[in-house]
Amino acid sequence: MLARMLVLRFPKEVVDKPIVTNLVRNYNLSFNILKAHIFPRKEGLMVMELRGNRKDYERGLKYLKDIGVKVESIGQGIRRDDEKCYQCGACTAVCPTGALHIERPEMEVVFESERCSACELCVKTCPARAMIVMFDKAVELEEELA
Structure with a gap:
């Protein structure tokens, strides 16, 4: 099982799409949304943990990038x-x-x-x-x- 912390930046053209639902349904991924600011007709930002097997995870990331979502991996840590x-x-x-x-x-x-x-x-x-x-x-x- 692969789990990564990601920042997703949504262009305003796709904020009304069921992107996270598609990650679950089509790519068998699970998620934990930590923060999100997404408004209609504006750019959106989401911080999430995304989990799944490596193949599904990589396919899910490709889907995000193909629809114009900018994906950034973050090295997290709290001490x-x-x-x-x-x-x-x-x-x-x-x-x-x-x-x-x-x-x-x-x-x-x-x-x-x-x-x-x-x-x-x-x-x-x-x-x-x-x-x-x-x-x-x-x-x-x-x-x-x-």
Whole structure:
């Protein structure tokens, strides 16, 4: 199973097409949309994790490129600054993958980076600003999605 974090940039001519549905139906891929800004008759932007076997994944990417969607792969990563973290647990409430969870009975916040999808929800939630984005595209994407 291949899984990659992608940024999809949709030209305004295709934003009304069922593109993600076609990826699932025609290419047997699964997805997790992390962020999206898509409006009628305007260019769109989507950050997603796309998963499937290698052959289907490559066919799905070809489909996207053939219809004019610009596909960018992003090297994701979130890390925790343990010196800043004061174990409040706020991040665990928003983590969709369970990468951040509370270990009992110690009540310690554990971060399993290999389970992290880099959705950045923890970054926005952390009052101590201990969660840090580790890829350059994050700044660009935040500006575009703001």
